Amino acid sequence: MGPTRTATVLNIQRMSTEDGPGLRTTVFLKGCSLQCSWCHNPEAMCMGPQLVWHSSRCIGTRACDIVCPENAITRRDSVVTIDLVRCTSCAKCVEQCPSTAMEILGTVWELDALVAEVAKDRNYFERSGGGVTVSGGEPGLQASFVADFLDRCRALGLGTAVDTAGLISRGALLDLARRSDVVLYDLKEIDSARHACVTGQPNERILGNAIALGELMRSEGWPRALWIRTPLIPGATVTDDNLRGIGAFIAEHLAGVVTRWELCAFNNLAVDKYGRLGLEWPFQGVPLLTEQELRGAENVARSSGVDPGIVVATGRTRVGGES
């Protein structure tokens, strides 16, 4: 028992069906080491708490701009603008907003409370191989908290998973992997230059960490399972070359270790989040993949040298996209 341990949590998603096996509670942590241009959880990118305004919830009491001690909030024609440079996330406006239109993204959770929170759904996990997934952002950026958290979960008999993009220190990654039934590991782009172009960082360390994970699994049996996830982003990752390259990498380094390779179709639901954060989204207006494109990507992945049985394509496709 050390001192009080805390983490900054973006969101706790219960009955999650998309973040690992079975039913899960997913804890999304703040802070990320990549800056993917398509990011679906842009509010998780920065580590600190961040104020947003939900226009659909606002009833116009004006309490927010009146109470703000930093004059960071302005309201014009029923539109609220937040000056994030001035905002100190003091949450006074949040306290004064009766309709929860003002929200601080990022809540500090203590370890004990977070463990108790995720344990509430243990009866839904047990029969389905489900459990807790720590995602983000990049959970590896708060690795020592996450390691303690996973230990506590395992002590309760809960299944554990970590969803990482891999750009963290190898020691931290292996620490988490030793406590995880499943690691969900992102391989977005096999070519390092292109990787840097779309995520802001080269991928050598990510690929090296993947190989190290495979070795850990072979030598120590941890994590119990390794899933690779590749987002299919139009104009970025969804090229035959990239999918063949990732497939070849898996076949060469992780054969027999990876039991699932998920191809996650691009979705456009994040656009409003960007609006709330005052950001431009380069993918605004980009259509979803057609069903044909998704199946095409799946076929390329299946013939890339991996065991075709591990390839799973998920996500929504364009309406009327089938020919």
Place this chain on the structure above:
Amino acid sequence: MATQSAPRPRRNFKEPYGLSPRIGWLRDHYFQGLGRAWNNQFTCWTTGTPWDVVYDELAYYIVPETYAFLQTFRSSALQAARPIPLDADFWKWSLPERRAWLIRKVMVDCVPQELLPGDLVAGARFNILVSRAWTKRESARRDRIVGGARGIRKAVKWFHEHGYGNSGATSGHLIPGHARALGIGWQGIHEQIERAYEALPASDKRGSKGAQLRAMKTAATMPRELAARYATLCRGLASEEADPQRKAELTQMAANLERVPWLPARNFWEALQAMWINHMLIMSDENYPGPGVSFGRMDQYLLPYWERSLAEGMDREFGKEIIKCFWVHANTAYDAMISMGGNQGITAGFGQLISLAGLGPDGRDMTNDLTYAILEVVDEMSPILEPKPNVRLHRGTPEALLDKVVEMIASSQGAPFLLNFDERSMAGMLREAKMAGCEHLINESNVHEYASVGCLENTMVGNDRSGTVDNNLNLLKAVELALTGGCDLVPAIDPVTGVKAPIRRDGARTAQTADFTEWKEFWAAYSEQTRAIVARCVDLYERSEAARAEFSPTPYLSCLVGGCIERGLDITRGGAELSFTTIEAVTFATTVDSLLAVKYLVFDAKKATMVELVQALRDNWEGHETLQAWAKFRAPKYGRDDDSADAMARDVMTLWTEETWRHRTRSTGRQFRPGMLSWNYWVGDGYVLAASADGRPKGRFLSNAICPSNGADINGPTANSNSVGKALGGRAPAAGVSNAGGRGAVSGDWQDFVNMLPNGASHTMTFSPALLRDAEHREKFKAFLRGYCENGGTALQVNVLDVETLKDAQKHPEEYRHLLVRVTGYNAYFTSIGRELQDEIIAREMHQQL
């Protein structure tokens, strides 16, 4: 009564499949509604006396929509009534004897016997309204009690218009002893009545016991005589039939009817034939078309007949064909008022319920081949309204059954059945045994034999009338009265005349609005008012219960319910061994959330004084939008798995259920018991009850049964279910969450399960179709159901999100804050994304469904 899951239209693209030409025709014919040449509309029959009454309004006091029409129904039924030639001694007999004789006379001699083409089960018309058989003096007294200036009808109207709810001794809502009637036949029942009668001392023979048993003897011969008529019909049709196969069927049906239901059934066809006649005559006897006249565990007590017939060479598909004919018959209950209702007269759910699968003795699972055969019938026939299946799940439910259940949910846009959860349900039944002192009738050794009535109301079988839906009480009224020191917050309005009632102190005299200084005082006032509204409901119920006991015997039904023969007492007089009446609490979550809001707004966050809050409610929140927003969005809510909010839910539950157990009917000695069904009242009474402290204005829906308020369950389905389980009492502390391995001494009602509602509680949840889209996700949904067994309530209705719901969410985003759109690695709240994307998602859902 069956739950109405949503007040808004739903689409259903599920189509029937694999039906034989026979069943296809019968089903299509049924859905022609008014276009049919044949129907089962009420026919009315009178003794011809000028004071006769054929329409008994008592059973309709729980349907407030009918209040304005009760007098019209009464006179039009009498006008339409045809005279029955009476026996010379008729008026010398006792009331139950007259009534039993009339019902038999009408069903055997007056109503025509008919058979639809291809039908394998005989027994067509059963919807009748028959003279109540009152003498002039009885009629006058009854009219005074019911319709007089201080009559029950006025009291019932007052109760509803002032927002308390509704109450009345209603029919149906029980599971008769079908297994016994099949096993010993009516001959056996008749003999039993005869023996009981002969054993009476001479004085009792002359008294009410003797009269009752003589009436029951008459009633017990009705099935034999009616079956004989149908046998003759089948023989006649067979002799004219050219098709050899149909000829053989008709000949066999005649043979069946010459044997059953008088003699014990020997095979599956005989059993279903007997059961249909036994069942439909209950609806004839009660003059009430079906609501809650339930079948119980059909897949258990019919199994020996099913197995015997299969062993003797019955084709399994032919067995299903007989079941399907039975299904079509059950739907004709809806014909009762076919030319009056919309939608071809095919209206809301009636709830002739069957219970399938579930636990047996020694923790054994009872799923069998007949369970699956019946589920196949449901799947192949649906959409179809009746009978309503209720599938019992428990920890040991086999994967194969769960697979079938989830597959059926996935293939229709909402489960074609309710799910009942044994562990929690049995806990409630055992609590009932303890509270009512009937542990010799309900205990560890037989509690698994429970089954559900109507849609989810748990009762025992064959000896139990629990009066489910007799009383529907708005718990919220107690919050209103506590705010004002016992007065209506706004004047009650007569819906017909629009006249406003003066405001008087109808509730308990508790503290004045301005006098509350701390939360404890308000809770004390709320407790006092809860006691007052329960007592008011009990007093009102007593009046219709006593009137029914005196004037409306059902001697045929009494033959089928254990206790009535032994005691020589009609079921309407409390003859059943287990004799309860249920208060179904309505507005539970609205009540809990309102209490949480009062505590938060006035005492904790101090957003308003009590006087200001009450003014806002009187103004229906108009001009108080900011305070309303604090109430709606910032006050804690039940349904989020928030332990402190759910503790309030548990306190509310403990209070009103304990209060309910304190009462019995004076006239019939029936114990009151608690439940939560709230049929469709949560919609209609939303227009009656004043604005509530949870932020709801008058005119918006109240919460449904035990469900969290619309839009409150922002933490998803598992949190919602956990809250429901906690509100019912949760799990006994000995089995704490932290220590799955070491469960110590168990102090729950059943093992460590606690359930304060023996009747059970209706819980409806809506899921996105994406959750059921493939085998992997269906496994996840199974995991949810397994978890629900441990953490959730007694019964669950699963709806699958459809386009209509999404469109409604666009219109009323505040009610759908919880609605998640799920995609890999990412979720978004539907209401927080832009209109264009919402439209795209709606278009996609339509695309997937077509």
